Amino acid sequence: MHLTFISDLDFKIRRTFVISMVALLFYNFSHFAMIPFLGLISENFPYYLSPVAVGLALSLKSISEKISLLGLSLIAKKITSKYFVVIGFIVRALVFTFIPQYRLENYDFILVLMLIVIGISGAFIRPNIRDIISQIDSKNRSQVNSLMFVCSNLGAILGPLLVSFFNLSQLKIIFFSLAAIDLLIAINVYFFVTVVESKENLSSPQKSEKLFYEIFKLVYLSNSELVKIYLVQFSFWVIVSLCIMLVSFINKLNPDIAYFRGYIFAIEGMTVVAAQLFFMYFKSSSKYFTRQNMILSVFLLFIGSALLFYPKNIFMLLMASILIGFSEAVIGLFIYNTFSSKIEIFKLPSQQMFSALLLFEMLGDTFGYFVSGIFLNNTTFNSHILLFILTTVVGIMTYSIWRLRCDLC
Numbered sequence: 001m002h003l004t005f006i007s008d009l010d011f012k013i014r015r016t017f018v019i020s021m022v023a024l025l026f027y028n029f030s031h032f033a034m035i036p037f038l039g040l041i042s043e044n045f046p047y048y049l050s051p052v053a054v055g056l057a058l059s060l061k062s063i064s065e066k067i068s069l070l071g072l073s074l075i076a077k078k079i080t081s082k083y084f085v086v087i088g089f090i091v092r093a094l095v096f097t098f099i100p101q102y103r104l105e106n107y108d109f110i111l112v113l114m115l116i117v118i119g120i121s122g123a124f125i126r127p128n129i130r131d132i133i134s135q136i137d138s139k140n141r142s143q144v145n146s147l148m149f150v151c152s153n154l155g156a157i158l159g160p161l162l163v164s165f166f167n168l169s170q171l172k173i174i175f176f177s178l179a180a181i182d183l184l185i186a187i188n189v190y191f192f193v194t195v196v197e198s199k200e201n202l203s204s205p206q207k208s209e210k211l212f213y214e215i216f217k218l219v220y221l222s223n224s225e226l227v228k229i230y231l232v233q234f235s236f237w238v239i240v241s242l243c244i245m246l247v248s249f250i251n252k253l254n255p256d257i258a259y260f261r262g263y264i265f266a267i268e269g270m271t272v273v274a275a276q277l278f279f280m281y282f283k284s285s286s287k288y289f290t291r292q293n294m295i296l297s298v299f300l301l302f303i304g305s306a307l308l309f310y311p312k313n314i315f316m317l318l319m320a321s322i323l324i325g326f327s328e329a330v331i332g333l334f335i336y337n338t339f340s341s342k343i344e345i346f347k348l349p350s351q352q353m354f355s356a357l358l359l360f361e362m363l364g365d366t367f368g369y370f371v372s373g374i375f376l377n378n379t380t381f382n383s384h385i386l387l388f389i390l391t392t393v394v395g396i397m398t399y400s401i402w403r404l405r406c407d408l409c
Helices: 011-042 051-072 079-103 104-134 139-163 168-192 198-204 208-220 223-246 257-282 282-290 291-307 314-343 349-378 384-403
Strands: none
Touching: 011 051, 011 079, 011 104, 011 139, 011 168, 011 257, 051 079, 051 223, 051 349, 079 104, 079 168, 104 139, 139 257, 139 314, 168 291, 223 257, 223 291, 223 314, 223 349, 223 384, 257 314, 282 291, 291 384, 349 384
16 A cells, blocks of 8 residues: 555645644653553562552553543533643643652552543543544545554654663653653644544534443444454453563563563564554555454464563564564454444444444453553462463454454455
8 A cells, every 4th residue: 555645635634644643653652661661660669669550550541541531422522632632642741740750659659640640631632633533534544544553653662762771860851751742742733733524423413422322332232243343352452461561570570681671662563563564555465354364363462472471581572572563463453444444334423433442442451451460469470370361362352353244354
């Protein structure tokens, strides 16, 4: 696939497209810069910040984001998407400004509180920035989705690399820089983003109160196809969050290679971007999205994740990063494109549809972060239970993909 459609867009719409993609990149940049940095703090000051505290904080972040998403659906039709994005980035900037003001002794409590606020701000940013992007060019939705994933994962590469080049003495510089970036994005979104209203959003007769109910109806009462997509989404993010915690606390598994944690995230992100660029630029790549290939990708994700439990050397970590990154790219695009292809047949605005999909992402995050945090908190780390959970989740994902009917299968 080629990106010529971008040059065909109106100047204001093209500017909106670029700013939205940059906003998405730096949203992930901050997120993936913060998580391994928390692991670094826990490694050096285990009495101030434990793995279970990090797992709990990240779980509560996901829960707060989920609840905020459902609450925001009540007013989603009354406020333009870009104002939600602006508010979200301003709130995050304030949090990043406050974090370095506190002593490490208070980080357990402060971390939980701050990440809850960051979770709420994420509910303002993520579904709305994706909604703005998805409405820009419906004819090239697959290309737009691919670019969206590429920008997200570029942030996932650059963020951890930031951690690798800084140390704890530069805590204020890191968080003040993140705050400045978020404020700059908020200003650009406010002044230069033009929201494209889709026919779907303009013609929907449903009231906001009905939309709030419809999100639950979509989850519990919808046809089995949607349920299978949600199960794949949930399982996928359980595995991703578990891998994030394992890499962040790699010192629990092998202290000799703990310094490599930032590079692991970056290598994984580079693999994701490389795979996504392949699927974006080659039209024939769509033939790889068969049911059998998706199940093979799930198997590769399982092998890569399992390798993280026994990181004997850097080579094993590199293999795990590449396997996880490639399978994440394939499965992530599969979920998003399959969901987008069905969006027209459901009588809900895209904003609420993507909120429902993100709901299951955050449920998976919550479960994965919390459970892995509990087991990583033990002095003697026992991997058997986490491996059992990983195997069970992979089984659920495999079954759901096998039973799914979709255009890409």
